[in-house]
Amino acid sequence: MTDLDDLDVIVVGGGGAGLAAAVSAAEQGAAVLLFESERELGGSTQLSAGLITAAGTSVQRALGIDDSAERHFQHYMDLNQWQLKPGLVRAFCAAAGPTLEWMIGLGLDVPAVLSSDAHTPGLSRAGVEDVWRGHVPRDQGYGLVQVLDRARKARGVEAVLNTRVAALLFEDGRVAGVVADGIEVRARSVVVASGGFAHNPDLLRRHYPDALDAGDSLFVVAAPGSRGDHLAFAEQTGGALAGDGWGLMLPTAYFQRYHHWQAGFPPASRVYVNSHGRRFMDEDASYAVSSGIIQAQDGPVWAVFDEKARLGLPTGYADWTPARVAEEAAAGRLAQAATLDALADRIGVPAHALTTTVTRWNEQLPETGTDADFLREQSLAAKGAPARPDPIATAPYYAARVLPAELVCTHTGLEIDHRAAVLDRAGTPIPGLFAAGEAGGGVLGMRYVGGGNAVANALTMGRIAGSNAAAAV
Ligand SMILES: Cc1cc2nc3c(=O)[nH]c(=O)nc-3n(C[C@H](O)[C@H](O)[C@H](O)COP(=O)(O)OP(=O)(O)OC[C@H]3O[C@@H](n4cnc5c(N)ncnc54)[C@H](O)[C@@H]3O)c2cc1C
Structure with missing residues (x-):
C-alpha cells in the first residue's frame, strides 16, 4: 500500500x-x-x-x-x-x-x-x-x-x-x-x-478555433477524459502555454462520424476537386500535410467518384458503404448526377474544368499507373494498394464534400x-x-x-x- x-x-x-x-x-x-x-x-x-x-x-x-x-x-x-x-x-x-x-x-x-x-x-x-x-x-x-x-x-x-x-x-x-x-x-x-x-467546446473555441470550422461535421475521436484540466492548472500556477491554435484534424467526408477503423475508406478511384473543378492534391497524401492543403483552397472541396466505385465499397463499415452513400445521395446531401456536366452544376464548379480533370485522371493512373501531377502512385505503393485504380467513367457520378472534421488531438x-x-x-x-x-x-x-x-x-x-x-x- x-x-x-x-x-x-x-x-x-x-x-x-x-x-x-x-x-x-x-x-x-x-x-x-x-x-x-x-x-x-x-x-x-x-x-x-x-x-x-x-x-x-x-x-x-x-x-x-x-x-x-x-x-x-x-x-x-x-x-x-x-x-x-x-x-x-x-x-x-x-x-x-x-x-x-x-x-x-x-x-x-x-x-x-x-x-x-x-x-x-x-x-x-x-x-x-x-x-x-x-x-x-x-x-x-x-x-x-x-x-x-x-x-x-x-x-x-x-x-x-x-x-x-x-x-x-x-x-x-x-x-x-x-x-x-x-x-x-x-x-x-x-x-x-x-x-x-x-471534448471541451469552450476550450476549443479559445485554443483551437479551427476545429470548430467543421461545424456540424465535426466529430471527436479522442478519449472522453480529454477535458483540458491542464489549462486550469496553468491558470492556477501561472504556467505558460505553448502550441496555442494547433491540433490534429483529419480530412473526412462531411457524413463520416467515426475513425476509419469503423468508418471505412473512400474509394481508391476518386479525385478531389476544388471550387474551380481542378484536382489539387494527392488524394492519399499523408495527414501530415493533407488537411493543410485542403484548408488552403479558396472554397469547398469535393471527392468525385462514380457508380462502380460506390458499388465496390466493402460493406460492414459505418460510413463508407454502398448503402450509406446511396442514402446520403437520396437525401440530397451528397451530389449525384447522370453526367459530369450535371454533377458540376450540382456542386457549383465549372463543367469544362471538371470534365477535363476527370479525363486527365482516366488517362493517367488507371491507364499508365503514373500520376504526373500529384505522384499518387507513390502513396498508393506505400499503402500496398493496387497501382491502377479504375477510371471514373460509370454513371451516375457522385460528389461528397471533404473537409478536416475528425478531431484527434489538441x-x-x-x-x-x-x-x-x-x-x-x-x-x-x-x-x-x-x-x-x-x-x-x-x-x-x-x-x-x-x-x-x-x-x-x-x-x-x-x-x-x-x-x-x-x-x-
Ligand atoms: C483514435 C485515435 C487514434 C490515434 N492514433 C495515433 C497514432 O497511431 N499515433 C500517434 O502518434 N497518435 C495517435 N493518436 C493521438 C495520440 O493517441 C494521443 O495524442 C496521445 O496518446 C495522448 O497521450 P496522453 O498521455 O497525452 O493523453 P491520454 O492518452 O488521453 O491520457 C490522458 C489521461 O488523463 C486522464 N485525465 C484527464 N484529466 C484528468 C484529471 N484531472 N485527473 C486524472 N486523470 C485525468 C484521462 O482520462 C486520460 O486517461 C490517436 C488518437 C486517437 C483518438
Missing part, C-alpha cells in the same frame, strides 16, 4: 504520458502515485494505433534503414517551419529512439518488417519523411498501454482510478501535490499528463523545457511541476509530422518528465 504521507511523485492521468512518467519515476526509486479520472487507464493512447515516430532504432537497423535523431530533428523542425523551440525538439528527437527501445525492453513487440499501414505491426511510412519512421506495435495502442501497465504494477506504482484531480497544491511558488475528491495529497513533484481538450499545453519542466510566463521553471503528452506544450507543432507523432511525444516526454520529477526530489 502506498504511503500517502511520503510520496515523491504524483502523476495526473493514466494514458501513455502518465504511465511512462510513472514507470520511469519508479525506475529512479521514487514513491509514485497515479490518479486517473476514468474507470480505466489508457486515455486516447489506448484508442490509438499506437504508431510511434522514432529514429535510429533497432527496428530500422534490422531493415537496413540508415536514420538518426539529427535527421529526425531537421525534418521535424522544417515541417513546422521552425516555429518550435529547437532545444526542446532536439531533446525529444534524441530521446524518441531510446524510448522505443525502452518500450521494447518492457515487452512491446514491433517486428522488423515493412508495414503498409498503421495497423499492421512493423515499420511504416508515418508522414512525408524521406525515411520510414512509423513503428507500429503489435496490439496497437491497447498493447502499448498493457505493456506500460504491467511495468507500473511490477514497480509497485498504485493507480487510483475514477478520481479526477481537481487542482494542484500551489504553495509559496511551488507545486506540492494535488487535490482529488476533496482530499489534499502531497508529493515533492507532480507530473501533469491529463491529455488534451478535444496541441495547446503547459509550456515545457527539454526536461519537461513547466515554465511560468516569464520562462522560469515552476518548482515541482512537470508535464507531458498533450498536456505538455511545445513538441506537437503546427504540422503533425505523421502517424506516431503524438504517441512518441506522450511516451518520450512522459519518460523524461518522470525521471526528472524523481530526480527533483
Whole structure:
C-alpha cells in the first residue's frame, strides 16, 4: 500500500504520458502515485494505433534503414517551419529512439518488417519523411498501454482510478501535490499528463478555433477524459502555454462520424476537386500535410467518384458503404448526377474544368499507373494498394464534400523545457511541476509530422518528465 504521507511523485492521468512518467519515476526509486479520472487507464493512447515516430532504432537497423535523431530533428523542425523551440525538439528527437527501445525492453513487440499501414505491426511510412519512421506495435495502442501497465504494477506504482484531480497544491511558488475528491495529497513533484481538450467546446473555441470550422461535421475521436484540466492548472500556477491554435484534424467526408477503423475508406478511384473543378492534391497524401492543403483552397472541396466505385465499397463499415452513400445521395446531401456536366452544376464548379480533370485522371493512373501531377502512385505503393485504380467513367457520378472534421488531438499545453519542466510566463521553471503528452506544450507543432507523432511525444516526454520529477526530489 502506498504511503500517502511520503510520496515523491504524483502523476495526473493514466494514458501513455502518465504511465511512462510513472514507470520511469519508479525506475529512479521514487514513491509514485497515479490518479486517473476514468474507470480505466489508457486515455486516447489506448484508442490509438499506437504508431510511434522514432529514429535510429533497432527496428530500422534490422531493415537496413540508415536514420538518426539529427535527421529526425531537421525534418521535424522544417515541417513546422521552425516555429518550435529547437532545444526542446532536439531533446525529444534524441530521446524518441531510446524510448522505443525502452518500450521494447518492457515487452512491446514491433517486428522488423515493412508495414503498409498503421495497423499492421512493423515499420511504416508515418508522414512525408524521406525515411520510414512509423513503428507500429503489435496490439496497437491497447498493447502499448498493457505493456506500460504491467511495468507500473511490477514497480509497485498504485493507480487510483475514477478520481479526477481537481487542482494542484500551489504553495509559496511551488507545486506540492494535488487535490482529488476533496482530499489534499502531497508529493515533492507532480507530473501533469491529463491529455488534451478535444471534448471541451469552450476550450476549443479559445485554443483551437479551427476545429470548430467543421461545424456540424465535426466529430471527436479522442478519449472522453480529454477535458483540458491542464489549462486550469496553468491558470492556477501561472504556467505558460505553448502550441496555442494547433491540433490534429483529419480530412473526412462531411457524413463520416467515426475513425476509419469503423468508418471505412473512400474509394481508391476518386479525385478531389476544388471550387474551380481542378484536382489539387494527392488524394492519399499523408495527414501530415493533407488537411493543410485542403484548408488552403479558396472554397469547398469535393471527392468525385462514380457508380462502380460506390458499388465496390466493402460493406460492414459505418460510413463508407454502398448503402450509406446511396442514402446520403437520396437525401440530397451528397451530389449525384447522370453526367459530369450535371454533377458540376450540382456542386457549383465549372463543367469544362471538371470534365477535363476527370479525363486527365482516366488517362493517367488507371491507364499508365503514373500520376504526373500529384505522384499518387507513390502513396498508393506505400499503402500496398493496387497501382491502377479504375477510371471514373460509370454513371451516375457522385460528389461528397471533404473537409478536416475528425478531431484527434489538441496541441495547446503547459509550456515545457527539454526536461519537461513547466515554465511560468516569464520562462522560469515552476518548482515541482512537470508535464507531458498533450498536456505538455511545445513538441506537437503546427504540422503533425505523421502517424506516431503524438504517441512518441506522450511516451518520450512522459519518460523524461518522470525521471526528472524523481530526480527533483
Ligand atoms: C483514435 C485515435 C487514434 C490515434 N492514433 C495515433 C497514432 O497511431 N499515433 C500517434 O502518434 N497518435 C495517435 N493518436 C493521438 C495520440 O493517441 C494521443 O495524442 C496521445 O496518446 C495522448 O497521450 P496522453 O498521455 O497525452 O493523453 P491520454 O492518452 O488521453 O491520457 C490522458 C489521461 O488523463 C486522464 N485525465 C484527464 N484529466 C484528468 C484529471 N484531472 N485527473 C486524472 N486523470 C485525468 C484521462 O482520462 C486520460 O486517461 C490517436 C488518437 C486517437 C483518438
